Amino acid sequence: xxxxxxxxxxxxxxxxFSVFLVEQDQLKLNLNGQIEGLxxxxxxxxxxxDGTVISEKAWGEGVKLDHDGAIEHLRVFLGxxxxxxxxxxxxxxxxxxxxKYFQPVRVNAQVLADLEQLIPLVPLHQPHNxxxxxxxxxxxxxxxxxxxxxxxxxxxxxxxxxxxxxxxxLNDAGVRRYGFHGLSYEYIxxxxxxxxxxxxxxxxxxxxxxxxxxxxxxxxxxxxxxTMGFSALDGLxxxxxxxxxxxGVILFLLDHRKMDVRAIEKLLSSQSGLLGVSGISxxxxxxxxxxEPRAKLxxxxxxxxxxxxxxxxxxxLGGLDAIVFTAGIGQNAVPIRxxxxxxxxxxxxxxxxxxxxKGGPCITTPRSRVTGLVLRTDEELMIARHALRxxxxxxxxxxxxxxxxx
Numbered sequence: 465x466x467x468x469x470x471x472x473x474x475x476x477x478x479x480x481f482s483v484f485l486v487e488q489d490q491l492k493l494n495l496n497g498q499i500e501g502l503x504x505x506x507x508x509x510x511x512x513x514d515g516t517v518i519s520e521k522a523w524g525e526g527v528k529l530d531h532d533g534a535i536e537h538l539r540v541f542l543g544x545x546x547x548x549x550x551x552x553x554x555x556x557x558x559x560x561x562x563x564k565y566f567q568p569v570r571v572n573a574q575v576l577a578d579l580e581q582l583i584p585l586v587p588l589h590q591p592h593n594x595x596x597x598x599x600x601x602x603x604x605x606x607x608x609x610x611x612x613x614x615x616x617x618x619x620x621x622x623x624x625x626x627x628x629x630x631x632x633x634l635n636d637a638g639v640r641r642y643g644f645h646g647l648s649y650e651y652i653x654x655x656x657x658x659x660x661x662x663x664x665x666x667x668x669x670x671x672x673x674x675x676x677x678x679x680x681x682x683x684x685x686x687x688x689x690x691t692m693g694f695s696a697l698d699g700l701x702x703x704x705x706x707x708x709x710x711x712g713v714i715l716f717l718l719d720h721r722k723m724d725v726r727a728i729e730k731l732l733s734s735q736s737g738l739l740g741v742s743g744i745s746x747x748x749x750x751x752x753x754x755x756e757p758r759a760k761l762x763x764x765x766x767x768x769x770x771x772x773x774x775x776x777x778x779x780x781l782g783g784l785d786a787i788v789f790t791a792g793i794g795q796n797a798v799p800i801r802x803x804x805x806x807x808x809x810x811x812x813x814x815x816x817x818x819x820x821x822k823g824g825p826c827i828t829t830p831r832s833r834v835t836g837l838v839l840r841t842d843e844e845l846m847i848a849r850h851a852l853r854x855x856x857x858x859x860x861x862x863x864x865x866x867x868x869x870x
Contacts, residue, residue: 465549466485466486466548467485467551467552468483468485468486468494468549468550468552469483469484469486469491469551469552469553469554469848469852470482470483470542470551470554470555471483471484471554471556471557471844471847471848471851472555472556472557472596473556473557473843473847474593474595474596475589475592476502476588476592477501477502477503477504478498478499478500478502479498479502479531479534479535479538479596480496480497480498480844481497481498481510481538482496482844482848483542483549483551484844485549486852491845491848491849493513493845494549495510495511495512495513495518496510496511496513496844497509497510497511497518499529499534499537502528502529502531502534503528503529503530504526505522505523505527506527506533506534507520507522507523508520508521508522508534508537508538510541519541531595531599532595532599535595535599535600539603539604551607552608552852552855553607553608553610553851553852553854553855554600554607554608554610555610555847555848555850555851556571556593556597556609556610556847557612557614557647557843557847558579558590558593558594558597558613559586559589559593559613559614559615559644560579560582560585560589560590560613560614560615561579561582561611561613561615562578562579562581562582562585563638564578565611565613566613566615566616567616568610568611568612568850568853568854569611569854570608570609570610570854570855571597571601571610571611572601573601575611576594576597576598579594580594582638585638585695586695588696588729588733589696597609597611608851608854608855610847610850610851610854610855612846612847612851613647614644614647615642615643615644615646616650617643617647617649617680618642618643618644618649618680618687618690619687620686620688621641621643621688621690622688625689625780626640626641626642627641628640628641628693639694640693640694641690641692641698642693642694643680643690643691644676644690644696645672645676645678645680645690645692646687647843647846648672648790648791648841648843648846649670649672649680649682649687649690651841651846652670652788652839652841653682653685653686655839656668656685656788656839657685659825659837660835660837662785662786663786663788663835663837664684665684665685666785667681667682667683667778667781667782667784667785667786668681668784668785668786668787668788669681669774669777669781669784669787669788670682670787670788670790671770671774671789671790671794672790672791672794672841673770673792673793673797673800674703674793674794675702675703675704675746675792676702676703677699677700677701677702677766677770678691678692678696678699678700679691679699679700679770679773679774679777681777681778683781688780688781689776689777689780689781691773691777697732697733700769700770700773701736701738701765701766701769702737702738703737703738703739703746703747704733704734704736704738704739704740704746705732705733705736706731706732706733706737706740707737707769708769709732714728717731738751738762738763738766741758741761741762741765742754742756742758742759742761742762743758744762745759748763748797748800749797751763752797752799763800763803766800767800767803767804767807771807771808774804774808774811775811778811784812784834785834785835786835786836787805787808787813787834787835787836787837788837788838789801789804789824789827789836789837789838789839790838790839790841791841794838795823795839795840795841798821798823801815801820801827801838802815802817802820805820805827805836811833811834812833813828813833813836814828814831815827815828815829815832816828816829823838824836824837825837825838825839
């Protein structure tokens with residue numbers, strides 16, 4: 465029987481999961497999948513690393529499977545693997561750790577209560593991240609659960625980089641720049657020394673470009689500034705999120721459009737960004753293929769904002785030695801990378817088009833003063849590493865999730 469770490473990433477309508485085998489203190493992905501379409505048309509799919517479907521189920525249109533039901537189905541599925549795997553811990557992605565939690569932490573009732581207090585700060589993410597933890601604490605209290613925070617990596621930002629120009633009372637209450645996508649940045653920082661030692665030791669900006677997009681300035685592998693702030697709406701325009709917005713726009717929507725808070729929340733989080741500007745899609749692939757002028761406009765705005773933020777982050781670093789593209793768009797959208805590098809020529813970026821077309825890992829010429837890299841991120845593996853380290857020393861006989869019968 466092989467020890468394993470289960471990783472859960474719960475959102476509002478889906479729960480993604482991965483199972484990593486623990487072999488001689490090394491983690492190896494064994495299977496992954498998700499339960500998506502919660503509350504509407506739920507579907508379960510689990511695959512092995514070669515893409516083979518291990519298990520699947522569709523509940524049908526209109527079936528409102530909630531997080532409780534999804535976790536129960538996943539528990540039963542894992543129970544069917546009894547005799548093969550023995551998970552020794554469960555790692556969870558939690559968006560916000562607040563001022564108190566900036567290291568992975570084993571969750572108990574008090575930790576959960578602390579994290580629930582942060583829900584008003586990130587109402588679109590935190591409740592869903594915590595739902596599986598709460599359920600599993602009740603149903604499997606003997607299984608170690610570890611919360612891993614998207615904000616933790618940015619705890620090294622200087623105090624000035626975390627502040628807003630607001631009254632001290634609000635800052636003390638937690639209204640400050642936290643930054644997100646930290647697990648992705650932390651993974652890149654962990655593999656950069658092998659991929660590019662000079663970049664790892666120097667001043668690097670990592671571009672996490674996906675449906676949610678942000679950028680992080682690292683000095684010797686430590687975060688010093690990032691584009692997201694108090695919430696994941698800040699910074700770059702994204703698939704459906706607005707990015708940086710003048711607060712006066714919110715006041716205008718409240719006063720003159722008579723929109724309520726929930727309507728504004730929906731507008732800024734799910735109707736804006738690439739989707740809002742293009743009127744076509746939030747998917748960069750669709751926009752690149754489209755001949756519609758507004759599709760090009762949306763991509764041009766995306767690239768422009770990235771260029772503005774790159775200059776800002778280079779200033780925070782006092783110079784620039786490397787840029788790293790990662791996540792879905794960063795790893796796969798060749799034209800987007802080319803446009804960003806073209807606009808960054810003033811910083812010393814000289815693109816190698818042939819290398820960029822091949823996907824790197826190095827996409828700049830030998831003459832380029834700034835090295836450009838494409839690296840695959842792996843937030844799930846980062847969570848699994850944290851979970852394994854945190855539960856190290858816990859008696860295995862107390863952590864047998866698969867021994868529990870449905």
